[in-house]
Amino acid sequence: MNDRLIEILTSSFFEILIQGLKVTIPLTIISFAIALVIALLVAIVQVANIKVAKQVARFYVWIIRGTPLIVQLFIVFFGLPSLGIVIDAFPSAIIVFSINTGAYASETIRAAIEAVPNSQFEAGYCVGMNYVQIMYRIILPQAMRTAFPPLSNSLIGLVKDTSLAASITVVDMFLVAQRVAAQTYETFALYMEVALVYLIFCTVLTKLQTVMEKRLRMD
Amino acid sequence: MLEIKGLKKKFDDLEVLKGIDLSVKKGDVISILGSSGSGKTTLLRCLNFLTMADEGEMIFDDVHYDLARMSKKEIFDIRKKTAFVFQNYALFINKTALENVTEGLIVARKMDKKEAITLAKEALDRVGLSDRYDYYPRQLSGGQQQRVAIARAMVYRPEIIYFDEPTSSLDPELIGEVLSVMRDLAQSGMTMIVVTHEMNFAKNVSSKVIFMEGGKIVEEGTAKEIFEEAKEERTRRFLASYYDRI
Numbered sequence: 141m142n143d144r145l146i147e148i149l150t151s152s153f154f155e156i157l158i159q160g161l162k163v164t165i166p167l168t169i170i171s172f173a174i175a176l177v178i179a180l181l182v183a184i185v186q187v188a189n190i191k192v193a194k195q196v197a198r199f200y201v202w203i204i205r206g207t208p209l210i211v212q213l214f215i216v217f218f219g220l221p222s223l224g225i226v227i228d229a230f231p232s233a234i235i236v237f238s239i240n241t242g243a244y245a246s247e248t249i250r251a252a253i254e255a256v257p258n259s260q261f262e263a264g265y266c267v268g269m270n271y272v273q274i275m276y277r278i279i280l281p282q283a284m285r286t287a288f289p290p291l292s293n294s295l296i297g298l299v300k301d302t303s304l305a306a307s308i309t310v311v312d313m314f315l316v317a318q319r320v321a322a323q324t325y326e327t328f329a330l331y332m333e334v335a336l337v338y339l340i341f342c343t344v345l346t347k348l349q350t351v352m353e354k355r356l357r358m359d
Numbered sequence: 360m361l362e363i364k365g366l367k368k369k370f371d372d373l374e375v376l377k378g379i380d381l382s383v384k385k386g387d388v389i390s391i392l393g394s395s396g397s398g399k400t401t402l403l404r405c406l407n408f409l410t411m412a413d414e415g416e417m418i419f420d421d422v423h424y425d426l427a428r429m430s431k432k433e434i435f436d437i438r439k440k441t442a443f444v445f446q447n448y449a450l451f452i453n454k455t456a457l458e459n460v461t462e463g464l465i466v467a468r469k470m471d472k473k474e475a476i477t478l479a480k481e482a483l484d485r486v487g488l489s490d491r492y493d494y495y496p497r498q499l500s501g502g503q504q505q506r507v508a509i510a511r512a513m514v515y516r517p518e519i520i521y522f523d524e525p526t527s528s529l530d531p532e533l534i535g536e537v538l539s540v541m542r543d544l545a546q547s548g549m550t551m552i553v554v555t556h557e558m559n560f561a562k563n564v565s566s567k568v569i570f571m572e573g574g575k576i577v578e579e580g581t582a583k584e585i586f587e588e589a590k591e592e593r594t595r596r597f598l599a600s601y602y603d604r605i
Contacts, residue, residue, distance in 0.1 A: 268515075
């Protein structure tokens with residue numbers, strides 16, 4: 141390895157890392173937080189069998205899971221302006237990632253709720269609690285423990301999916317890497333480098349998941 | 360205190376309960392015997408609306424209810440006076456033993472938290488679990504879990520407690536501890552309806568024994584009448600099958 145390459149990699153490493161902390165991480169965290177709220181609502185209206193809302197929920201999941209994420213990004217960022225709706229790149233990315241992850245996460249949460257034995261409901265009714273109280277205090281806490289590993293999966297997936305935001309001009313760490321690569325022609329080194337930074341982020345999350353899972357255990 | 364008239368229940372085309380009449384007085388300990396599929400568990404579940412009866416009448420504390428048309432409020436009101444102990448314990452697995460007992464008091468009955476904890480500790484002490492307040496269900500043996508469930512049931516001071524095969528999921532050596540708690544409860548004057556296969560409990564503790572088969576009550580009477588002087592051939596055969604076991 142020559143000095144020039146080392147120089148390029150070290151200076152770009154911090155540029156990429158900083159952009160990761162400034163864009164990739166906030167994009168991931170904000171989108172995932174909104175996605176969880178959407179997912180919880182979408183899962184609950186289905187489990188609780190709320191008539192029209194349930195149909196809407198199924199429709200939403202069907203559309204979002206049936207179309208590619210990058211196409212959804214293009215529709216919101218490049219498509220909507222032709223209808224007169226102009227949204228900046230970063231908020232566009234937040235909207236699409238929240239809605240997209242929300243659809244998948246809602247299925248995870250729905251399955252986790254349905255996995256809680258019905259006797260937990262019956263026991264709740266028998267001590268005089270109502271549906272909402274049982275759902276909130278008994279069922280959801282148990283379901284969220286079951287849902288935690290697959291939701292961690294979604295979160296880790298989202299970290300990497302945010303790289304697609306580069307295609308709608310969000311200056312995330314992947315776009316920074318692309319720019320440096322274009323200026324220096326060190327494509328292999330730069331893309332390996334940015335891959336390494338994603339790997340670092342995801343490794344931290346994986347460790348965090350292990351720690352959290354231990355804390356969530358009930359025995 | 361509680362009276363049931365003509366309770367019927369069908370699952371699709373299968374008639375599980377074909378008109379049950381039942382009368383419960385305060386302080387009664389009623390054991391319901393019968394083979395699997397006789398409808399005894401369904402009957403108990405209908406009494407607490409975990410399964411909805413198709414028709415029949417319930418008179419609870421002089422109030423008449425039409426079992427085919429129960430409002431949510433009526434169900435809620437009746438459940439306030441009753442408690443249920445399940446075969447599989449059905450403790451809230453995300454709550455400690457103590458929280459299992461306080462949960463309904465605090466959430467459903469809006470009791471002050473301190474007061475609820477005091478009552479819950481008393482109840483757990485009574486079932487011999489004063490050293491297990493902060494254990495989660497998964498850290499407890501089956502017998503301990505079922506005793507928490509009984510503490511959870513009696514802490515509300517219900518007028519009646521339903522027991523659905525409370526010892527059927529337990530290892531043989533754990534059955535005794537649960538039965539002895541139930542015996543204490545019975546002797547304290549608690550009204551209980553117990554679906555059970557524990558013949559000795561039925562014989563020695565109950566004030567009344569009911570034998571069910573094919574969705575009907577075949578015979579009922581005192582423990583002595585059923586165990587020693589059963590009139591019906593089917594009752595005698597059922598009991599004999601228990602004594603024949605080695």
